[in-house]
Amino acid sequence: MTASPGTGQHPSMDDPRIMLDGQIGQFETVPPYPPRTERESEFYSLRDGEMFLNMGPQHPATHGVLRVVLKINGEQVVDLDPVLGYLHRGVEKLCENSDYHHIISQVDPLEYVSSLFTEWAPVMAFEQLLDVQVPRRAEYIRVLTGELLRISSHILYQGWIALDLGGLTPILYSFIERDEIVEMLAAITGQRMLFNYFRIGGVNGDLNHEFMSRLGDWMSRAAKQHEANIGLLNENEIFVRRMRDIGRLDRTTALRMATSGPNLRSAGVPYDVRRAHPYSVYPELDFDIPVRGTNGGGDSLDRYLLRMDEVRESLKIIDQCLHNMPDGPVMARLPRLLRPRPGRAWAAVEAPRGLYGTYVISDGTDQPFRMKIHDPSFVNMQLVGLLMKGNLIADTMAVMASLDPVMGGIDK
Amino acid sequence: MDRPLRTRLETRFADKLTGPVRQRHDQTEIRIGPGDLIEVMTALHDEPELCFELLADLAGVDTGDHMQVVYHVWSATTPDWLRVIADGLPRDNPRIPSLTGLWPGAEWMERETYDMFGIIFEGNRDLRRIYMPPDYASFPLRKDFYLPDDAARSPGGGVRHMEQTVAPVQATERVVRRTVKA
Amino acid sequence: MAMTPDGREAAIPEDPAVGPAAADLSSLVAAAPGDVMAPIVVANTLWTSTNPGAYLGTGPAFTHLRDLEGSDLLLSDTARWGQLEVIPTKADLIVDLIRMNSLWPLLSGLACCAIEMMSAATSKNDMDRWGMFPFRASPRQADVLIVAGTLTTKMAGPLLRLWEQMPEPKWCVAMGDCTCSGGRYKRSYSTIEGIDRLMPVDVYVPGCPPRPEGLIYGMMKLGQLVKDRRGHWPEHAIIPNVPQDV
Numbered sequence: 147m148t149a150s151p152g153t154g155q156h157p158s159m160d161d162p163r164i165m166l167d168g169q170i171g172q173f174e175t176v177p178p179y180p181p182r183t184e185r186e187s188e189f190y191s192l193r194d195g196e197m198f199l200n201m202g203p204q205h206p207a208t209h210g211v212l213r214v215v216l217k218i219n220g221e222q223v224v225d226l227d228p229v230l231g232y233l234h235r236g237v238e239k240l241c242e243n244s245d246y247h248h249i250i251s252q253v254d255p256l257e258y259v260s261s262l263f264t265e266w267a268p269v270m271a272f273e274q275l276l277d278v279q280v281p282r283r284a285e286y287i288r289v290l291t292g293e294l295l296r297i298s299s300h301i302l303y304q305g306w307i308a309l310d311l312g313g314l315t316p317i318l319y320s321f322i323e324r325d326e327i328v329e330m331l332a333a334i335t336g337q338r339m340l341f342n343y344f345r346i347g348g349v350n351g352d353l354n355h356e357f358m359s360r361l362g363d364w365m366s367r368a369a370k371q372h373e374a375n376i377g378l379l380n381e382n383e384i385f386v387r388r389m390r391d392i393g394r395l396d397r398t399t400a401l402r403m404a405t406s407g408p409n410l411r412s413a414g415v416p417y418d419v420r421r422a423h424p425y426s427v428y429p430e431l432d433f434d435i436p437v438r439g440t441n442g443g444g445d446s447l448d449r450y451l452l453r454m455d456e457v458r459e460s461l462k463i464i465d466q467c468l469h470n471m472p473d474g475p476v477m478a479r480l481p482r483l484l485r486p487r488p489g490r491a492w493a494a495v496e497a498p499r500g501l502y503g504t505y506v507i508s509d510g511t512d513q514p515f516r517m518k519i520h521d522p523s524f525v526n527m528q529l530v531g532l533l534m535k536g537n538l539i540a541d542t543m544a545v546m547a548s549l550d551p552v553m554g555g556i557d558k
Numbered sequence: 559m560d561r562p563l564r565t566r567l568e569t570r571f572a573d574k575l576t577g578p579v580r581q582r583h584d585q586t587e588i589r590i591g592p593g594d595l596i597e598v599m600t601a602l603h604d605e606p607e608l609c610f611e612l613l614a615d616l617a618g619v620d621t622g623d624h625m626q627v628v629y630h631v632w633s634a635t636t637p638d639w640l641r642v643i644a645d646g647l648p649r650d651n652p653r654i655p656s657l658t659g660l661w662p663g664a665e666w667m668e669r670e671t672y673d674m675f676g677i678i679f680e681g682n683r684d685l686r687r688i689y690m691p692p693d694y695a696s697f698p699l700r701k702d703f704y705l706p707d708d709a710a711r712s713p714g715g716g717v718r719h720m721e722q723t724v725a726p727v728q729a730t731e732r733v734v735r736r737t738v739k740a
Numbered sequence: 741m742a743m744t745p746d747g748r749e750a751a752i753p754e755d756p757a758v759g760p761a762a763a764d765l766s767s768l769v770a771a772a773p774g775d776v777m778a779p780i781v782v783a784n785t786l787w788t789s790t791n792p793g794a795y796l797g798t799g800p801a802f803t804h805l806r807d808l809e810g811s812d813l814l815l816s817d818t819a820r821w822g823q824l825e826v827i828p829t830k831a832d833l834i835v836d837l838i839r840m841n842s843l844w845p846l847l848s849g850l851a852c853c854a855i856e857m858m859s860a861a862t863s864k865n866d867m868d869r870w871g872m873f874p875f876r877a878s879p880r881q882a883d884v885l886i887v888a889g890t891l892t893t894k895m896a897g898p899l900l901r902l903w904e905q906m907p908e909p910k911w912c913v914a915m916g917d918c919t920c921s922g923g924r925y926k927r928s929y930s931t932i933e934g935i936d937r938l939m940p941v942d943v944y945v946p947g948c949p950p951r952p953e954g955l956i957y958g959m960m961k962l963g964q965l966v967k968d969r970r971g972h973w974p975e976h977a978i979i980p981n982v983p984q985d986v
Binding site for chain 3: 202203204205206210211231232233234235236237239240243251252255258259317318321322324325338339340553554557
């Protein structure tokens, strides 16, 4: 079907719905007849007493636009089928048509909550292809800002998980903390959210006085504030009872489901990319990897507590970075037009949600041939179907929120 | 760059490798044919001296004349990442066995690869589109699918009305060139 | 008043704050229909007002503002309204003010801009100051649809469905570059270049993502639009009049 610009009807410009054709706005009928796959025919056949409930793309608790079709028997969820794609923006295709510098700003909005990690992995892969040595000060700045963003992401996670369970207060506390961290980062990067800060060969700008003063202010009360914020939820009986023993994930299942990050560590597997496959200056830093759920797997409460443990470790790392920050340039000298050697490169970082990886195939031109982004939330969402069977609808929220999904990364 | 790993792989999979074991930086790469995939991956997963337990990524690649599926796995026995390239899938009918028997978590990654490239994973119980609407007709990441700017030249793209560009009526070549120069 | 079980009246100690209690219950009961009871007066010794006529109940001092013309009481604007007991005005003006100050948004955060929208709604940049605290989950209860985040072709149907479900009067705010014009995803195969292809937008808030202060500025502009919609506040009219029954 050839389509050239200019053919096709030009509908009247007065009608605001000019671009709406019959193909949008059609939900697939539930159940779809005929079922296209084995799993669909299994899911969309109802037994006695079961019904479908659609948690549609617009829902206060789905962390973005996620549609989950629940098959329920009364209040108990028998099976569920997540439908993704409501935020698919075609980032990989756009990356194939951008130069290497532009890609850094293209991949930001995946995992928009922790967007420095989404920049870090591609930048590491490009540095492999270009054989670029990153200055040590730049590495330390990367680690410092990355850990700050990890803390911000985990604190936001705490707010969201409470919000999904109905608690409206912790989210306010979370956003206060997040605002402070993000204003700090805005002092050096210029942006509150999609930072576009890392560059191939370093970072964009050095730390400045405003950042250091804000950071000093915040660090002086960060640990105590964190303990206070945790105290909001850890001893809250409603929270604990809604999260304990919900969605228990054991070690073998977690590895088989290709989970990574806090979800894997709370299932008893001590795997962290920063220790298993060290990158940047993490070998020089002293921090522990908290692991929970070594007896029989971790439930939602373990996943929550593990992320709060990780915040403490990140505070330690930030301390060490500030003490050991070397002097020097913050960016290696590179030409404007980058043409890496043809080849393949893979780089993975430990994002707050798991292993964030980038696989780049370069063909020697100034645009990559293929750029594949592996997002941890995408793989972790498969756990929802697994962990949800037999639980109540309200527990769906607990499980889904405890896995910390970010729809930007899930849908790319 | 783990030299012992290279020798171990070359001895273990001597008959399956379709190319040399390449190593660069911290990655080791092996190439196999699509038929050998399950055997190789099972050996990598189960054998105690290899023990590649963690599946990190599953990617599809369209090289223009054929397709590949690329797997990245990690093991505690080696400091390197292992990249397994299943090469040589024909473009008109790309089929490859599915990894969901070994790693059930590969199901969605294979769905995504199918959605973007059209590669059929045999044995995946749920091979349907994951990102695009279920009635979408093209495979967006193929090399013959052009972005809407070039929708005219795309045999696979431009399916939806809003993928068709609406060019201004007076945008003749002369006008465009004059604007660009200014 | 307190009758002991024997039937004798118990002695009631006199409470100095309350005053002498009525000695006999029977005096409270009307002897015959038509009798008017004398009111029980309990003198107020606990507090008094400095204004001697406060409890006299003589009615408002002024019934019309023109009586106050030229007096000191009209020195400030707020004093004007404070002298009367009611504010005389038309319901139309107040309805416009009410709508402007309690615009309830629909939770329609799609992507990254949703985080900044949440940040605008939480403590540091508080949208509750303008009445926009409850982010309604149901479109039937919402006034404003703040579309925050990239709109994809798959999501366009549900979003349009949400827009159609919202009852009139409703407004739409396009937050972020992706909703204004497609933004950084303009060339993509699966995004819609701006939500004004689907629904009429009232306020565009550009930015990627816009700062929370930017969104608040956009909402204030929207408030201005809401207030001047029907032309009852003509001094800052932005758009022409809209029929009265809407």
